Amino acid sequence: MKIKLLFLFLAILLVGFLVRAWRLGSVPPGLNVDEVSEGYNAYSLLKTGKDRYGMVMPITFKSYGSYQLPLYTYLTVLSEYVLGPTIIGVKLVTLASGLLVIIITFLIISEFFENKKHNSAALYATLIISIAPWAIFFSRMATEASLSLAIFVVGFYLMLKTLKKPKLFPLACIFIGAATYAYYSERVISLLFLVGFVFFNRKLFLKRWKLLILGLIVFGAIQIPNLAIVKSGAFTRRLEQVTYLNSQAFERNGIAFRNIPFGRELYIIREFSSQYQAYFSPRNLFFQPDDQGGRSLPDLSVFYGWMVVPWLFGLGYFIRNRKDFLISNLLLLMVIAPIPAALSTDPFYTLRILVLLWVFAIVIGVGSLQLLEKIRLKQLKYFIFFAVLGFSLFSFYMHYFILFGHERGETVGYSGTELVRITTEEPDKKFVVDLSRDVATGIRFAFFRKYDPQLFQRNIGAPFLTQYYNSTDYEKGYNIYNVEIRPINWVKDVYKDQILVGDLLAISDQQVAEHKLKPVFEIKDLTGQVALKGYTTQPKEKCRSLKVMDSHCKNI
16 A cells, blocks of 8 residues: 555544544433443443343343344443443444444455546545544444444455455355344345345356355354344334334325225335435435434534535446446445335434445545546645535534534433432432433433442343343333432322432422422533422421321321
8 A cells, every 4th residue: 555545544534533532422411222221231241241131141132122232232341341331431332333434445445446546536435434424423322333334344345355355255244144233224234235246246156156155154153143033022123113014004004005906015115115215315315314313413414415416426427337346236235225224114214224325425435536536726626625624524513513412412311411420429318210201211320320230130120031032021110329210109209308300291380389399409401401300308398288187297
């Protein structure tokens, strides 16, 4: 590798690292529902070898009535061994995954792009991956999808290398197979890509049929744990939650198709085609953010708006050169990647299409090179390049570190994290916390207060262990140190010396007055709105106010 090329690549990698690592532990200021679940399960595995329910080496992790695929959590055990149960400890795997995607993208384009400008194309594609909003955003969020993308991209790279080194095929199958344990989409994408790659390169594999069989055996062997739970609710739970393929979804949404021949089949075709097309929509890709606040930036889509032009140019180049080995495989991925997302009812779910977004980033990189090559004047070319780069980074800073960091604090439980701090600072006081609208409240307390996983398993998780893979039931109440997390019992709790905590819906002004509660603190979200309030009970004042003596007052 030439010194200049290496220097430019390392500069791009440094940019990618800085935008992903800067203030990683404080922006956003907390962990979302899935992140804190992964974090505490990893902590429990680290300390006891079991997850929080007491399951030894789960194939998939039970969590809030659903399941999380295991690979991210197992790798987080290593990062928490070094950094402890901290925000950065939970996010280190996704940070490393984002950087690995940058590195492998550079290797793929520089080695396999059949164009004399292959090194330049590799740099441009790598730069797009480094600064694309979706790539930075999900590299700063502890999500299985980021890890899955990294593993799949490594597998993709090894698959390409099998053209010259067929012995790498079994190793490629290991990575392609391992991606199925990182995120749900890859269960479909990995299998379809493996089949497609073998089919389109069948001449090579017919000559090396022993390697083909070995690779397929390896891929199949990796799937054995998945197959072991295929009949349980755990394997299909997530699909059942989001798909339109089941009869319940048809009954709810397929009214227009009920009384016509093949109505259900036509309904499924309509839904699939509509959802599939949404992932190629310039509006969704460049101008409209994802609807879910926790997985998108305010007023910023997965790519910057200016990228739509090089995207179109890049698509044109790909179509013209579709017989190119690398491009043909990227086009295969482009067709396959939206399929899992298109099987769900969500109109544009970013996390499910990271493989597609990765392919599009390469398309944009190639298109950017095509556009800049049309500019003859070097000074103008450099000016445009650095102006667009500066604008992109500044735009991401404003939308992520300013807007997202302040407007979306509650998506990562900011107020709940502040409450953890308050209860930790006052260990002699008893707290009853009613946060029934935030299912992660109990796990958040357990994680940030480093609650002994053995106590959690014995006192909280044990009842849910026997039907681990077959039941979606999960704990609704927690007792962690000086904190009980459950609905407030207005018949009994007001007669005990403790602090009642809830949001504005959990504790009304009328209840405060009726039960003689005394305000002691309030927690505001990052927009300045009151999110939580804490009230100390006054049992004696409550009893004095009663016209008829309550039985609870006798012992006060």
